[in-house]
Amino acid sequence: MTRDEVLDVFREAGGILEGHFILSSGLRSPVFLQKARVFMYPDKTEILCKALAEKISAAGLGEIDYVVSPALGGLIPGYETARHMDVPAMWVEREDGEFRLRRFEMPKGSRVVIVEDIVTTGLSSRETVEALKAAGANVLAVACLIDRSAGAADAGVPLIALTEYAVPSYPADDLPPELAALPAVKPGSRGLT
Template identity: 70%
Template sequence: MTTEEVLGIFREAGAVLEGHFILTSGLRSPVFLQKARVFMHADKTEKLCRALAARIRQEVSGSIDYVVGPAVGGLIPAYETSRHLGVPAIWVEREGGVFRLRRFEIPQGARVVIVEDIVTTGLSIRETVECLRGIGVEVVAAACIIDRSAGKADVGVPLVALAEYEVPAYPADQLPPELAKIPPVKPGSRNI
């Protein structure tokens, strides 16, 4: 699946929004990819995650024991991608602001791939890697549907992206004048 095909699915779902958005990372952007509008359609989600699973198989050598999704954004793509990889899906969630594997036990040495929806700075994946390594799990790679950084985000492990789509993102104190004129909206899930 090409980047244009992935973006086509997002456009069909009305998930490419324009305005002034506060991203989960805290950066500001004139474009927001509202993946919830894609994930509400099982057929679109299945198509994207099937393609992501195929890309993971191509780029990750060796076995995979689990797919791990960071809550909240990674839950749906992790589950659907795990279905296509034929392995269990589990997730980490925030407890006191820190990712923890609260609901599951995972054997030490298990080989996992972290699956996220969209990567901008890679912070959620880095925090998930830290959590999993802290309990003795081997994180062999991370994967995402769209890498907004176009390969620039350092997630701490190899990153497999179904699509790369670089969208401008700015610190709040460095906004271009046209963006500064628009009231910001914060649609992400970081504080959930």
């Protein structure tokens, strides 16, 4: 899929929002990719995740035993991508503030691809890589639907993005005036109590 085709799926679902947003990373942005609006539609989700599965397969990683995703945002794209790759899907979730593979056992040395929804800084990806390596997995790559960093994010392993979409993001104390003038909204889930 081309960048425009991926973004068109988001647009059709009402998943590209404009305003002043607090991202999961804590950074601020004038654009928010609300993937939950895309994931409401199984047909749209299937289109994106099938294309991501094809891109992962074309990356030459060899045999893959599992797709693992960080909860909560990665569950749907991880499951759907795993379905198209014909491998089991698992997830890590936070326990005492750290990702753990709580609900599953994975044989040591399992060949794993992490599937994310959207990558901005790579923090969730790196935390997932660390959790899986601690569990004895061989993490081959992180794959995502959209890389907001346009290749700048550090996932700790190779990053495969269905597309890149460079969206500006700023520290909260260094906002452009037009963004600072708008009320900040936090549409994501990280940090909610």
